[in-house]
Amino acid sequence: MTTSATETRSVVVERELPHPPAKIWRALTQPHLMEEWLMKNDFKPVVGHRFNLRGDWGGVLDCEVLVVEPDKALSYTWNFAHADAAFNLNSLVTFTITPTKSGTLLRMEQVGFRPDQRQAFGGANAGWQQFFAKLEEVLVRTE
Amino acid sequence: MPDAHEVLFRTLADPTRRALFERLCREGEQTVGALTAQSGVSQPAVSKHLGVLRQAGLVRDRHEGRQTHYSAQPGALGPLVDWTSQMAGFWQIRFDDLEDLLKRMDQ
Numbered sequence: 576m577t578t579s580a581t582e583t584r585s586v587v588v589e590r591e592l593p594h595p596p597a598k599i600w601r602a603l604t605q606p607h608l609m610e611e612w613l614m615k616n617d618f619k620p621v622v623g624h625r626f627n628l629r630g631d632w633g634g635v636l637d638c639e640v641l642v643v644e645p646d647k648a649l650s651y652t653w654n655f656a657h658a659d660a661a662f663n664l665n666s667l668v669t670f671t672i673t674p675t676k677s678g679t680l681l682r683m684e685q686v687g688f689r690p691d692q693r694q695a696f697g698g699a700n701a702g703w704q705q706f707f708a709k710l711e712e713v714l715v716r717t718e
Numbered sequence: 719m720p721d722a723h724e725v726l727f728r729t730l731a732d733p734t735r736r737a738l739f740e741r742l743c744r745e746g747e748q749t750v751g752a753l754t755a756q757s758g759v760s761q762p763a764v765s766k767h768l769g770v771l772r773q774a775g776l777v778r779d780r781h782e783g784r785q786t787h788y789s790a791q792p793g794a795l796g797p798l799v800d801w802t803s804q805m806a807g808f809w810q811i812r813f814d815d816l817e818d819l820l821k822r823m824d825q
Contacts, residue, residue, distance in 0.1 A: 588809040594820045612815035
């Protein structure tokens with residue numbers, strides 16, 4: 576695969592959930608609920624609000640709320656600053672909530688990665704970040 | 719996300735299993751007994767974890783007499799080194815936790 580250094584990429588994860596949109600909106604926007612499935616945070620559903628997501632592994636993501644459409648769409652930046660450029664990450668996370676017959680389709684799209692930021696995936700729980708850094712070393716050694 | 723990624727993420731999400739795998743990567747082939755001695759869990763538990771790692775293709779076993787030796791197969795991790803797969807795996811696991819939360823929440 577050939578890619579230019581500035582090309583953005585996206586990750587999309589979709590899931591059908593047997594719950595109404597309003598309930599999912601609460602889980603996505605109330606800090607104590609966000610903490611239960613995502614990370615510790617000081618989020619507020621207000622455009623322009625800057626907040627942090629704090630991972631169990633000690634990493635802190637810098638975020639800014641860009642879109643707030645209750646029960647429909649939520650978007651914020653998802654940036655991770657690191658002294659090692661290979662770990663830097665500037666990305667945008669957008670959640671889209673669509674009602675279905677049996678509940679809700681929740682779609683998450685994260686865009687903004689660059690190919691030279693292969694190791695950057697700030698936000699992983701359970702030490703994924705360190706794990707993959709170590710993994711890269713192992714793979715390099717075994718090549 | 720392809721099932722192969724899902725299997726790798728789920729296999730390595732367990733800290734004990736991940737520690738066993740990392741140790742095999744770091745120190746090379748080991749017997750179940752040697753792995754158990756430093757793992758802090760029982761031998762049946764270690765054997766069970768090794769079985770899961772083996773099914774995911776992450777370790778290989780070799781029988782020699784009464785001993786079983788395990789070695790890491792780091793090549794099996796190839797698909798995960800790609801960042802889009804890493805992030806997709808991250809979100810899949812987060813969405814699992816979100817589903818659990820939604821079940822516990824009041825309407």
